[in-house]
Amino acid sequence: MVxxxxxxxxxVERVAQRIRRRVFEHVMxxxxxxxxxxxxxxxxxxxxxxxxxxxxPSQAPLEPVAFPGVPGPANPDYVSGGAYNGPRDPxxxxxxxxxxxxxxxxxxxxxxxxxxxxAALEAFNRDGSxxxxxxxxxxxxxxxxxxxxxxAISQAGGIALGRRLKGEPGRVWVLMSDGEFxxxxxxxxxxxxxxxxxxxxxxxxxxxxxxxxxxxDDVMRVGSxxxxxxxxxxRVFDVDGHDVDALAAPAAMEPDGRPLFVLAHTDPxxxxxxxxxxxxxxxxxxxxxxxxxERYQHAFAAFDEEA
Amino acid sequence: MEIVxxxxxxxxxxxxxxKPEVVVLSADLTNSCEVGAWRDTYPERFFSLGMAEQNMLxxxxxxAREGFEPFVHTFAxxxxxxxxxxxxxxxxxxxxPVRLMAFLPGITTPGGxxxxxxxxxxVMRATPxxxxxxxxxxxxxESVLDVAHAVDGPVYVRFLRGRVPRLFPRTExxxxxxxxxxxxxxxxxxxxxxxxxxxxxxxVPALADAGVHATHLHVSTHKPFDDPTVLAALRRAKRGVVxxxxxxxxxxxxxxxxxxxxxxxxxxxxxxxxxxxxxxHGASQAYLMREYGLDAMALVRAxxxxxxxxxxxxxxxxxxxxxxxxxSLAKAEAL
Numbered sequence: 001m002v003x004x005x006x007x008x009x010x011x012v013e014r015v016a017q018r019i020r021r022r023v024f025e026h027v028m029x030x031x032x033x034x035x036x037x038x039x040x041x042x043x044x045x046x047x048x049x050x051x052x053x054x055x056x057p058s059q060a061p062l063e064p065v066a067f068p069g070v071p072g073p074a075n076p077d078y079v080s081g082g083a084y085n086g087p088r089d090p091x092x093x094x095x096x097x098x099x100x101x102x103x104x105x106x107x108x109x110x111x112x113x114x115x116x117x118x119a120a121l122e123a124f125n126r127d128g129s130x131x132x133x134x135x136x137x138x139x140x141x142x143x144x145x146x147x148x149x150x151x152a153i154s155q156a157g158g159i160a161l162g163r164r165l166k167g168e169p170g171r172v173w174v175l176m177s178d179g180e181f182x183x184x185x186x187x188x189x190x191x192x193x194x195x196x197x198x199x200x201x202x203x204x205x206x207x208x209x210x211x212x213x214x215x216x217d218d219v220m221r222v223g224s225x226x227x228x229x230x231x232x233x234x235r236v237f238d239v240d241g242h243d244v245d246a247l248a249a250p251a252a253m254e255p256d257g258r259p260l261f262v263l264a265h266t267d268p269x270x271x272x273x274x275x276x277x278x279x280x281x282x283x284x285x286x287x288x289x290x291x292x293x294e295r296y297q298h299a300f301a302a303f304d305e306e307a
Numbered sequence: 308m309e310i311v312x313x314x315x316x317x318x319x320x321x322x323x324x325x326k327p328e329v330v331v332l333s334a335d336l337t338n339s340c341e342v343g344a345w346r347d348t349y350p351e352r353f354f355s356l357g358m359a360e361q362n363m364l365x366x367x368x369x370x371a372r373e374g375f376e377p378f379v380h381t382f383a384x385x386x387x388x389x390x391x392x393x394x395x396x397x398x399x400x401x402x403x404p405v406r407l408m409a410f411l412p413g414i415t416t417p418g419g420x421x422x423x424x425x426x427x428x429x430v431m432r433a434t435p436x437x438x439x440x441x442x443x444x445x446x447x448x449e450s451v452l453d454v455a456h457a458v459d460g461p462v463y464v465r466f467l468r469g470r471v472p473r474l475f476p477r478t479e480x481x482x483x484x485x486x487x488x489x490x491x492x493x494x495x496x497x498x499x500x501x502x503x504x505x506x507x508x509x510x511v512p513a514l515a516d517a518g519v520h521a522t523h524l525h526v527s528t529h530k531p532f533d534d535p536t537v538l539a540a541l542r543r544a545k546r547g548v549v550x551x552x553x554x555x556x557x558x559x560x561x562x563x564x565x566x567x568x569x570x571x572x573x574x575x576x577x578x579x580x581x582x583x584x585x586x587x588h589g590a591s592q593a594y595l596m597r598e599y600g601l602d603a604m605a606l607v608r609a610x611x612x613x614x615x616x617x618x619x620x621x622x623x624x625x626x627x628x629x630x631x632x633x634x635s636l637a638k639a640e641a642l
Contacts, residue, residue, distance in 0.1 A: 071401050161370060
């Protein structure tokens with residue numbers, strides 16, 4: 001298993017490329033899917049699992065269990081998908097995954113880090129499976145239910161506050177997408193994280209300027225997320241989201257009382273330049289013709305040769 | 308009748324003393340929700356989250372995941388109406404032990420439509436994993452804490468504050484899923500909850516004096532709604548059933564009773580008294596109860612219609628209505 005801090009930059013980069021490849025392969029096999037999210041966030045996931053997060057070994061089976069039913073008093077054996085990220089010991093970090101439609105990228109990352117069997121993707125979006133397309137807290141690697149976007153950061157704040165009350169040193173890492181910053185709840189959460197000096201919360205945001213309807217600037221402009229966050233009193237780093245060392249550096253700094261935000265500026269076509277033809281319709285890749293599918297199949301073959 | 312001034316204030320402080328896992332979250336209505344003294348007693352367990360309820364419910368969910376028992380205190384409308392998605396996804400779906408202390412139920416406030424929670428029971432009943440409680444007097448305000456504390460999952464509580472009557476002895480605390488039988492009779496069955504119980508207590512004895520005998524049940528658990536005492540009382544009614552609720556008649560107590568009657572083939576008429584699919588507006592509780600037909604006289608008239616009786620009862624024949632001052636030291640502001 002690849003463990004944090006022991007992973008060399010070149011290794012993390014290779015893992016990122018394998019995440020991208022695995023998602024691309026799956027998208028081709030399934031006739032479409034969330035590909036641009038893997039293009040933009042592969043280094044983010046690889047760096048979080050390979051460099052940033054201090055996690056223990058997975059507590060969940062490599063082969064995911066079938067859907068165990070929803071949480072409730074009648075379902076006491078419910079197991080959280082967070083178990084894939086290791087035990088909840090005081091010293092370990094916690095991973096809170098916000099943009100749930102990135103689930104395929106998360107599963108691919110878990111596979112590359114030996115926390116999930118490659119065959120798990122066979123169950124992706126299959127009836128009765130936990131390897132869901134959007135995912136909830138039974139899905140591998142998912143601790144909170146965040147498909148309704150912008151709710152993760154508040155839940156992470158509550159978790160961090162609870163851990164502080166218990167004297168636990170572990171940090172709470174949140175992966176977000178930039179579109180979520182259009183939701184008012186995110187700013188409610190940022191002001192609360194700043195107010196309570198919850199500097200154990202670290203947010204990595206995939207700033208790819210894309211959302212469901214297209215480019216963020218066309219759908220609803222938020223301007224500079226970094227400037228807004230700084231105005232709220234957060235500690236902000238704008239970095240190249242494909243540069244592993246730049247991504248990892250802020251996490252290595254001593255917390256200073258402010259919640260940490262690493263804004264990873266990314267290219268949603270990274271590794272698959274053919275996607276640029278579709279811009280700004282990058283949210284979900286669906287082939288409009290056999291011809292288009294064929295061209296992506298060629299792109300995938302070329303990707304394989306590069307990788 | 309004993310009137311208790313702000314029963315929650317000291318009771319909650321005492322109750323939480325040996326429960327370090329209990330934390331309070333507040334959204335800028337701390338004194339209005341009677342937890343100002345609690346904050347001063349346990350400052351390390353009190354968290355002001357500001358006017359930002361969506362985030363507050365997320366924080367509550369996160370704290371509950373870490374083993375804490377958050378008691379969210381704010382007005383009901385700012386719990387179930389404004390941040391419903393957060394309530395459903397960050398608290399109810401994961402079945403977390405968050406206690407939602409919902410103040411100003413129904414028309415108990417002159418704050419008008421924005422502050423009156425008139426469909427909260429309907430929304431909370433429809434929310435999976437949610438237990439729904441309503442306090443009707445000082446004893447229930449005090450004992451609902453134990454009831455909520457014992458539930459494995461989220462609990463929504465319609466909470467009373469300020470000057471609260473003590474209708475039930477301290478020795479008879481609220482019990483989950485157990486209605487109180489306050490009067491017995493075979494003609495009709497009357498079910499009330501929250502502040503409407505006090506109204507029925509004015510009407511039912513007068514009806515008995517006039518020859519119409521009611522079984523009167525006070526309901527404090529809206530969900531689960533499977534109390535055999537309730538079903539037995541519904542079956543007992545020869546002429547019909549009346550529900551009286553401080554809520555719209557869609558989705559609340561009246562609907563729960565209708566569902567139970569239909570499922571068990573209880574073939575008798577049902578009259579649902581409450582807000583008739585309408586919003587209310589800002590005015591005193593006594594005025595609104597009369598205006599919208601939630602008071603004792605509305606109950607008398609409904610029973611008369613059901614039983615085809617003219618009791619001759621008028622307002623003066625009933626026990627005097629208890630009118631609360633809008634401006635009172637028992638409330639932080641007139642809301």
